Amino acid sequence: MIESSQKDGGKGLRSTTFIKSGSLIFRDIATLRCPNSFPAESESEAQALQNSCVETRFSHLSLSSRTSLMTLASHVSPSSPTIAGIFQTNAVRLQGKDSADGAIFETFCRMNHSCNPNVSHQWKDDLQRLELTALRDIPPSTEMYVSYNNNNSNASSSDVISTKERRKHLRDNFGFICMCELCVIDNEM
Numbered sequence: 001m002i003e004s005s006q007k008d009g010g011k012g013l014r015s016t017t018f019i020k021s022g023s024l025i026f027r028d029i030a031t032l033r034c035p036n037s038f039p040a041e042s043e044s045e046a047q048a049l050q051n052s053c054v055e056t057r058f059s060h061l062s063l064s065s066r067t068s069l070m071t072l073a074s075h076v077s078p079s080s081p082t083i084a085g086i087f088q089t090n091a092v093r094l095q096g097k098d099s100a101d102g103a104i105f106e107t108f109c110r111m112n113h114s115c116n117p118n119v120s121h122q123w124k125d126d127l128q129r130l131e132l133t134a135l136r137d138i139p140p141s142t143e144m145y146v147s148y149n150n151n152n153s154n155a156s157s158s159d160v161i162s163t164k165e166r167r168k169h170l171r172d173n174f175g176f177i178c179m180c181e182l183c184v185i186d187n188e189m
């Protein structure tokens with residue numbers, strides 16, 4: 001783990017060796033997992049049900065996992081983070097055969113977003129692992145990025161929408177202004 005080279009990026013992940021394009025980088029195991037949707041009459045009730053699920057499952061984890069998860073980023077009350085806010089900031093959608101859960105990962109959740117990512121992530125439901133693959137050759141000591149916009153896709157998200165639309169989507173759905181190299185060059189808000 002490193003301080004991200006991206007402005008406002010907090011911590012990130014960097015390669016320690018040369019990684020060849022197309023190769024499997026690692027498979028990560030979910031530390032905390034909860035359903036993505038709850039039957040409820042309003043969005044706020046559904047959110048409260050998810051928060052309660054997150055808090056209960058969190059309380060059953062080992063002390064070292066709880067300590068590690070509590071150091072992840074939170075865009076919900078960042079000065080006094082809660083596990084529910086950390087879950088909302090970091091959860092990855094795991095699409096299964098019949099349902100979709102959200103999950104947080106101690107390692108993967110340190111990876112920052114880029115609109116021109118060098119890594120793709122794909123949930124393997126049969127293995128119950130999140131698989132990370134190099135989208136191009138990655139030299140040693142290079143920050144690794146995925147796209148939060150297009151889970152399971154190899155396309156760069158810059159191919160399909162403008163900088164302004166990408167930044168709006170990331171701000172609305174993930175709560176940050178994207179400072180990746182592409183967005184910073186264009187600098188459209």
Ligand SMILES: C[S@@+](CC[C@H](N)C(=O)[O-])C[C@H]1O[C@@H](n2cnc3c(N)ncnc32)[C@H](O)[C@@H]1O
Pocket residue numbers: 004006007008009010011012071072073074075089090109110111112113114174175176177178179180
């Ligand atoms: C899943 S976490 C990634 C790890 C995080 N940097 C950390 O320190 O734990 C997502 C958070 O990282 C930051 N982040 C990720 N990608 C970013 C980007 N392209 N531009 C600005 N901030 C970014 C945002 O604060 C976002 O809420």
